[in-house]
Amino acid sequence: MFLNSWLWRSRHLSRSPLLLLRSRSIFLASSCTTELLASQNASEHQHSRKLPSTVPRIRPWWNVSWSSGYRNPSMEAEKKVASGEDSYGNESKQASSTEFLDFPGGKVSYINELQFLSESSPVRVPCFQLLDEYGQVAEHACLPEVDKLLAVKMYRNMVLLQTMDTLFYEAQRQGQFAFYLTTIGEEAINIASAAALSNDDIVYAQYREPGVLLWRGFSLNEFANQCFTNNLDYGKGRQMPVHYGSSKLNYPTVSSPIATQLPHAVGAAYALKMENNPACTVTFFGDGASSEGDFHAAMNFAAVLEVPVLFICRNNGFAISTPTAEQFKSDGVVAKGQAYGMRSIRVDGNDTLAMYATIKAARVMAISESRPILIEALTYRVGHHSTSDDSAKYRKQDEMQHWKMIRDPVFRFRRWLEGQRWWDPEADKQLRSESRKEVLAAIRSAGPLKKPSLSSLFTDVYDSVPSNLKHQEEEVRATVSRHWSDYPSDVPL
């Protein structure tokens, strides 16, 4: 059942029976994303602007501009519906009905048959894809503008990420550091999103997105220093491995509790909005994180406050051992967007070009319209949850192998690159061996470096070191020097 649902997709989205869905959706298939981008940029930045006729109507529940004044927008919505017009000044389909129920939030029409809204749509939300599983351009696909330079850069980064993960994982297994988790299978999500964003966009990651840092210029040495928590670690030895952070690359330090980064991203987006800064925040999370209370809180706030934030869900099928079938009963995470009044899209997370196009379009919408966007990227977690997990206990080996070998996003993108004559097997061999050498060199140089010194135990608890901690540090130093033989000799003081 699980594999079949991944293989389903619709080729004729613009003419499909999906339009019959009672819920309203926005499709990008009938017009190229670049066209949509152009039209978005050209139109006024208001909720009630008229959209070009090539793009199906977007119908928000209500038109609220939070910053334009105080509350009671329900009166606005009521007036508009009563006048027989929809929010775009077009004649409302409901104009013919004269019977309305007056509730806070707007008028609602009557229905005289006892009917429950179904728990699921007759058809699942379709998945946006541009390259098929073999790297061939899909039938009605309109590719984003990606030149050879960008495409090759994306591919090189995906390979480097894959190599780094493989070798660092092995280093953990050898006991060189205590913990690691890989991004294997999700390279396209990492790199394509990073490529579509600007360096001014602030990324609130969960923990499976080091590719974004890699794209932005975090070096292999910097990754290794954090994993080995040596004295060059930016975290000063306080975080577990893979909890990277870089203030200059706009990537706040990874925080372990699940989904806490979601409200943070909303708050940060609010700060950007208040400063009129033309950037957005981007937050990544997994399918499991969508069950946290923080997910609900963040989604609701982002929609109500109208802030520029991209919620990118990496739906990779598992939350440690919990499969998505046991995580939620909705149609994945994309279906929840509309419940919060938020625009959303489902995209093939293993399709580099589709991810790139989606994030690029979403970013423009988020910033120009100051609204949040939800993106559900479907993918598969090829590796174990982390080095503390053995996923063979809850899934079949051949399923993992299938996704690793046959449905590898890196290989899929490579097929397309080779089809474009932008890449060849010789270059690939060279790239892989170079990457391997670089990663091993980083591991070899980070390992032997000294650990952080004793003073880093006490700094940064507060902005300035308080007297009680200064006192404690003196006591510890005195104790260590009195009982030198009780302490390891390689702990720098």
Place this chain on the structure above:
Amino acid sequence: MWGAVGRQAGEVGRSILTSVQRRSNDNAAAMAWAASKRLMSTGSEITVRDALNSAIEEEMSADSKVFVTGEEVGEYQGAYKVTKGLLQKFGPDRVLDTPITEAGFTGLGVGAAFMGLKPIVEFMTFNFAMQAIDHIINSAAKTNYMSGGKISVPIVFRGPNGAAAGVAAQHSQCFAAWYGQCPGLKVLVPYSSEDARGLLKAAIRDPDPVVFLENELLYGETFPVSPQVLDPSFTLPIGKAKIEREGKDITIATFSKMVGYALKAADELAKEGISVEVVNLRSIRPLDRATINASVRKTSRLLTLEEGWPQHGVGAEICASVVEESFYYLDAPVERICGADVPMPYAANLERLAVPQIEDVVRAVRRACHRTSVEDRREAA
């Protein structure tokens, strides 16, 4: 979640502003109130509520990065009217009414603080902050440390703490000990209007996350203030206790509403010739151990007084500190007066038995001074 507290606040609010044409009345009331505040600036006395309100207003005027968020802080003028007039003055971008999601608006505030804004997050009571405590501890308190000093969190979490009147267990817990335990947080406990103004201003300006524990029953109390206190640049140092009343026979270390109780007990005991020194802690973290110990070395006797539960409470930490540093100065065992070790009951008689009363303080002081009755004292003389 509202309970009796919400109803009381609502009734007060509704009695001040009638519900019809509330918005225009809001403006008129806010302007009238602001005018009356100008009259007070000559320096006489203000309520704790006005002290907090003026502190927030002045800091928001001085720094455009400061903003207020929480439930009912805007249109409703604040559940306890502490943020009255702010929405009218600063607009909805800086005074954010939020949906009922403590975890949400706390996380949002922390995220905004990561970006350099200075949020003041109001909890209707700190009991509800438990729904957001992960963001207070894991996201705010620990982040500067865990990011290697790269991400500071200049946020203030404020709201009423501890027991009110007739609001039962889920509205009456004192969180001073819980937050006081966490490195990375600063925890402040104002008592008077001067404390409220000075400490809140200091908290808003502080680059570290601050938990500001107010008390609902103190909001309406009036305290005299000097013109210096009303000056916009007035702040109090964080981590310094105040000797609220000097004495030489016994030290009572206490905070928040209990300072008032200690002072009243001191008045009563003065009639018996016992001179009580009352130390108003003002700050739970950092705890002013120096002042407490200096006072104990002077008086040789210590009593700690708090509303919260006894085990692992603030009093326990103070006792440990004094035993570690001033053991040989003590003439009597240290006694802790705390709330009863039960969830707060509702019935008025039970509630009264569950929190310290002035009589409890007086009797404990007498025990420490080896004067278990007035008769005994006469005999000793």
